[in-house]
Each structure stands twice: as structure tokens, then as C-alpha cells.
Amino acid sequence: MASTPPMTWSEWLRASGKRMVRGCLLGFAVFAGIYALTHVGQDAVWHWQDFIGQGVTGGAIFGLLSILLYSLRKSRHQMDRLFRHFALGATCLSLIFLAFFFFGLTRDTIRWFQLTPTAIQEAYDKEKQEIDELLVTRKRELERERDLEIASADSEEEKKEIREEYDQDLIPKRMKEAIQIAATRQAQLEKGQRQDTSPWGLLKHFLTHGPSDNSRPQDAGILPAILGSFLIGIITILVALPLGVGAAIYLEEYRHKGWLNRIIQVNITNLAAVPSVFYGILGAYLFVELTFKQLQGEMWTPGPLIWFFGDDRAKAFMHFVFGERIAARNLLGGGLSLGLLTLPMVIVSSQEAIRAVPVSLRHGALALGATKWQSIWHIVLPQARGGILTGVILALSRALGEAAPLVMFGALTLVTYNPGLLTPFTVMPLQIFNWAERSDKLFLYNAGVASMILMMLLLSLNGVAIYLRQKARKSMVGH
Numbered sequence: 368m369a370s371t372p373p374m375t376w377s378e379w380l381r382a383s384g385k386r387m388v389r390g391c392l393l394g395f396a397v398f399a400g401i402y403a404l405t406h407v408g409q410d411a412v413w414h415w416q417d418f419i420g421q422g423v424t425g426g427a428i429f430g431l432l433s434i435l436l437y438s439l440r441k442s443r444h445q446m447d448r449l450f451r452h453f454a455l456g457a458t459c460l461s462l463i464f465l466a467f468f469f470f471g472l473t474r475d476t477i478r479w480f481q482l483t484p485t486a487i488q489e490a491y492d493k494e495k496q497e498i499d500e501l502l503v504t505r506k507r508e509l510e511r512e513r514d515l516e517i518a519s520a521d522s523e524e525e526k527k528e529i530r531e532e533y534d535q536d537l538i539p540k541r542m543k544e545a546i547q548i549a550a551t552r553q554a555q556l557e558k559g560q561r562q563d564t565s566p567w568g569l570l571k572h573f574l575t576h577g578p579s580d581n582s583r584p585q586d587a588g589i590l591p592a593i594l595g596s597f598l599i600g601i602i603t604i605l606v607a608l609p610l611g612v613g614a615a616i617y618l619e620e621y622r623h624k625g626w627l628n629r630i631i632q633v634n635i636t637n638l639a640a641v642p643s644v645f646y647g648i649l650g651a652y653l654f655v656e657l658t659f660k661q662l663q664g665e666m667w668t669p670g671p672l673i674w675f676f677g678d679d680r681a682k683a684f685m686h687f688v689f690g691e692r693i694a695a696r697n698l699l700g701g702g703l704s705l706g707l708l709t710l711p712m713v714i715v716s717s718q719e720a721i722r723a724v725p726v727s728l729r730h731g732a733l734a735l736g737a738t739k740w741q742s743i744w745h746i747v748l749p750q751a752r753g754g755i756l757t758g759v760i761l762a763l764s765r766a767l768g769e770a771a772p773l774v775m776f777g778a779l780t781l782v783t784y785n786p787g788l789l790t791p792f793t794v795m796p797l798q799i800f801n802w803a804e805r806s807d808k809l810f811l812y813n814a815g816v817a818s819m820i821l822m823m824l825l826l827s828l829n830g831v832a833i834y835l836r837q838k839a840r841k842s843m844v845g846h
Contacts, residue, residue, distance in 0.1 A: 390433030391426035398425025472822065475815025484564035486585035486809055494556055498549050505545040509538045573816065577783045578798070584809035589817050591782045592798035595698060596767055598786070599794055602702025603709055603766045608759055610706075611713030615755075618714070619721045620743055639711035647775030650704025651696075655777065659789075660695040666789075690787030696777035698792040704776050705769060709762035716758020720751035753835045760832040764825050770796035795821045 399422035513533040520526040561572065576588030614635075622628045666689070672681035690697075724747050732742035748755075779793045780801040786792040793801075795817060802814035 386433040387430040390429040390431075394425035394427070394429025395422040397429070398422050469822075472815055472819045475812050476819050479809070479812035479816050480566050480569060482809060482812065483569050483585050487561055487564060490583060490585060491556065491560055495553070498552050498556065501549050501552075502542070502545055506538070506542060509533070509541055513538070573813075574820075577785075578781055578801075581805070581807070584805075584807050584813060587802070587810070587813050589795065589798055589813075589820070591785055592793050592795045592817070595782070595786050595792040596794045598698055598788065598792075599702045599705060600763055600767055602699065603705045603763060604759065606703060606706025607709045607713045607762060611710050611759075612717050612755060614710075614714045615717030615721055616743060616748075619718050620739070620747070635711050635714050639715050641711075642771075643708055643769055644771045644775055646704055646708040647772030650700060650707065650772065651776050654700035654703055655695050659693060659697060659700055662693045663695045664692050666690070666692050686787075688787060690790035693789045694791050696791060697789045698786050699788045701773055701776050701778055701792060701794075704772055705766040708769065708772060709766050712762040712765070713755075713758055716761070717751070717755045720754025720758065721747060723754060724750040753838055757832040757836045760828050760835070764828045764832075767794075767828075768796060768821070768825060770794070770800065773797060 399419075402421045513530065516529045516533070517526045520529055561568070563569075563571075572586075573588050574593065575590055576586070577591050578588065579586040618628070618632060618635075622631075666685065668678075668681045668685050672684065675681075676684065728746050728750065729742050732746045733739075737745070773794060774797070778797055779791050780797045782791060782793040784790075799814045799817045799821070802810045802817065805811070
């Protein structure tokens with residue numbers, strides 16, 4: 368039997384158009400009928416706009432379903448082209464949205480570089496004006512106080528004594544104190560004045576200082592959030608990398624076929640798709656309620672540190688690394704929670720990388736007398752290294768961009784000090800959220816600059832992952 372030639376675009380459009388019209392009419396009738404039935408016998412007033420709107424919605428849904436079902440049933444060639452065009456359109460739409468997103472971040476970053484120097488100068492001028500007005504205001508207060516004392520005096524002689532006391536003693540003495548206070552404030556103002564307002568100077572200050580109060584957005588920085596994200600990333604890698612690779616090696620190289628192992632594999636695969644907020648709840652229970660809440664407020668210095676470095680140096684080291692006191696919701700617990708979040712992803716990606724190593728390499732190693740572990744350590748893992756590192760870096764990128772699990776865990780949105788491992792902490796997404804919800808425009812531009820920094824960091828990590836994947840492919844082709 369001869370195969371049916373593929374339909375031309377005109378034939379497909381004509382046939383699918385008829386079915387789309389039928390589907391639209393059917394959908395309009397069904398949805399409009401549902402709206403009418405739900406309002407029969409009720410006191411609710413009919414709204415023709417809602418009636419027509421629901422009918423049009425139903426018509427659009429049924430019409431698209433009619434085209435899809437007809438294409439699936441009638442012409443696989445047209446369906447292939449349809450899906451290819453749909454995929455191309457979805458990709459172009461995603462790139463357009465990404466371009467708009469980057470355009471918005473770039474615009475906010477440029478505005479930040481433009482407005483911050485002006486805001487710095489305005490704040491300096493305002494404070495200097497307040498210092499200048501301080502002396503005038505203080506002198507007026509003293510003169511007003513003198514006049515009140517004079518007005519309450521009974522005799523002219525007493526008024527004269529009060530005037531002489533204020534003019535010759537009290538006013539000069541208190542004005543001298545006010546001048547000293549004004550000079551101190553002026554010196555502090557000059558010392559704290561930022562001289563370098565070039566783009567590089569502004570960015571350097573932003574990266575090396577902590578957040579400011581609500582009245583000085585131009586002085587805000589993101590250093591505590593950067594340190595928090597950096598330490599969180601290190602803890603996440605230290606947890607997820609050895610456990611994930613070890614689990615992948617066992618599941619791919621050592622496990623035996625059976626129902627228990629199939630259940631384990633299915634659960635690991637499903638855990639990789641669990642919403643991140645559940646890991647925040649799990650981390651809050653495991654590491655806050657069961658662990659660190661029992662140690663809250665305590666801190667000790669190990670004896671070997673005191674013996675090697677002395678009491679003062681050991682305490683200074685513990686304070687610098689871990690903090691002054693143990694907090695229940697600390698950075699170490701947050702890193703462990705994100706380690707649990709990324710662990711299934713690392714396991715799955717490591718399994719895929721190990722599975723991609725040709726079986727012939729394993730057999731060759733075993734034939735030459737190597738043990739099972741020697742073949743894994745010297746043959747399989749070097750070949751799978753690129754894929755494993757790619758999975759780890761992508762998992763780390765996800766962890767650095769997460770905010771929901773850390774919100775559930777109890778991380779702060781504003782930290783003005785450099786965090787330790789056992790102190791309260793914040794990360795870049797939470798700091799961005801804190802700035803974005805404020806009313807001052809400059810805080811919004813701070814959030815835009817921080818978002819650009821975070822985005823560049825994540826894109827760099829993804830670029831490293833792509834490079835490692837390509838390098839691994841070339842290595843495998845070479846072998």
C-alpha cells in the first residue's frame with residue numbers, strides 16, 4: 368500500500384481551520400452553558416461580560432485542542448514541523464524575556480552609578496549645613512533662656528546681674544562647648560567623606576561594606592551577604608560532593624538488582640524535583656530544633672587550640688571563625704540544609720556521568736588484574752570527572768540563588784556584620800529582597816546592582832560547567 372504523501376501547508380491550514388471553528392463553537396457552548404447552569408435559580412445577577420468571557424475562553428481552549436488532536440491523528444510530518452516551530456518560538460520568547468530582564472538590570476546599574484555620587488554629595492552638604500546651623504541654634508537657645516530669666520526677675524538690678532552672668536560667663540562657656548562639638552562632628556564628617564566617587568570607587572565601596580540605615584542608601588554595601596553566600600556555597604559543596612559522588616558510585620557500580628534498590632533510585636530521582644521550601648522546613652527541624660537550639664548561647668574554646676596558640680589567640684580565632692555565641696539559626700545549619708537540597712541533583716548527575724563511561728574500559732582494567740575499586744578510582748572517575756563537576760557546579764548555582772529554603776530556615780534579611788559559621792546570617796538573594804521592598808529609589812538601584820553581581824556570578828559558574836563538559840567530551844573522544 369502506497370504511503371500517503373504529506374499534506375501541504377494550505378491543505379493542513381484549511382482542514383485544521385474547519386476543526387478549529389467546530390472546536391471553538393463547542394467550547395463556547397460548553398463553557399457558556401456551565402456559566403448559565405451555575406446561575407439558574409440563584410439571586411446573583413447575570414453579567415454578560417462574564418458569560419461571553421467564559422464562552423470565548425472555552426472556545427479558545429477547545430479550538431487549540433482540536434488542532435492538536437487533528438495534527439496528531441492526521442499528519443505526523445505536519446506535527447513534527449509544528450512542534451519544531453513551537454520550540455523555536457518558545458526559545459525566542461525566552462530569549463526576549465531574558466533580554467528585557469538584563470536590560471532592566473543594566474538600566475538600574477547605570478542609574479545607580481549616576482545617582483550615588485549625587486546622593487553622597489547631598490548627604491555631605493546636608494550634614495555640613497546641620498553642623499553650621501548648630502552654633503546659630505545653640506546661641507539662639509541660650510539668648511532665649513537669658514531673656515526668660517530676665518523676664519522673671521523682679522528688680523532692675525537683678526535683671527542686670529542675670530544679663531551680665533549670661534553675656535560674660537554662661538553664653539561664652541556653652542558656646543565654646545558647642546564649638547568643640549561642632550568641630551568634632553566636622554572632623555568626623557571630613558574623615559568619613561568618600562573622596563573616590565568614580566565607578567570603580569563606588570563598586571569597591573559596595574563590595575567591601577555592609578548595609579546602611581534607612582536614611583543613607585548611598586552608603587550601603589553587600590559584603591556580609593557575599594560572605595554569607597560564599598560560606599554557604601563552601602558548606603554545600605563539602606556536604607554534597609563526597610556524599611553525592613559516593614552514593615552515585617554505589618548505585619552504579621556496586622548495587623545489585625532488586626526491588627529495594629529500585630525504590631532507592633526512584634526516591635532519589637523524585638527528591639531532585641521536590642520544591643526547595645520543603646528542604647528549608649526539614650533543615651529547620653533537623654539543624655535548629657534538634658541540634659543548635661540545644662546549644663544556643665554557648666561557646667567554648669577547644670583545649671588543643673589554647674595549648675598551641677594561647678588563650679587570647681585561641682579565643683580570637685574562635686570568635687572570628689564561629690562567632691561570639693552559638694545561634695540556633697546559624698550559617699552552618701543553612702549550609703547543611705542547602706547541602707541536602709543539592710544532594711539528589713549531585714547524585715543523579717554523577718550517575719549519568721559514571722554511566723557514560725564505556726563498559727569496555729572497566730573490563731580492560733579488570734582483565735589487567737585491577738580490583739573493582741582500582742578500576743573505579745583510576746579509570747571510571749577520571750573519565751566521569753567533567754560530568755560530575757558540571758553537575759556539582761550547576762547544583763551550587765541553584766543553591767546560591769535560593770531564598771525560599773533559607774527563609775523557612777530562619778535566615779535574616781539584614782545583617783550588618785560579617786557572619787561566622789555559628790552566627791545569624793544573610794545571603795545575596797535575601798539582601799536583594801530586603802532592598803527591593805524599600806521605598807527609596809536608591810535602595811531599588813542597590814538591589815539592581817546586587818542582582819547584576821549575583822547574575823554574573825551564576826553565569827560564570829554555568830560557563831565553567833559548560834567548559835568542563837566540553838573538555839570532558841573531548842577527553843572521552845580522544846580516548
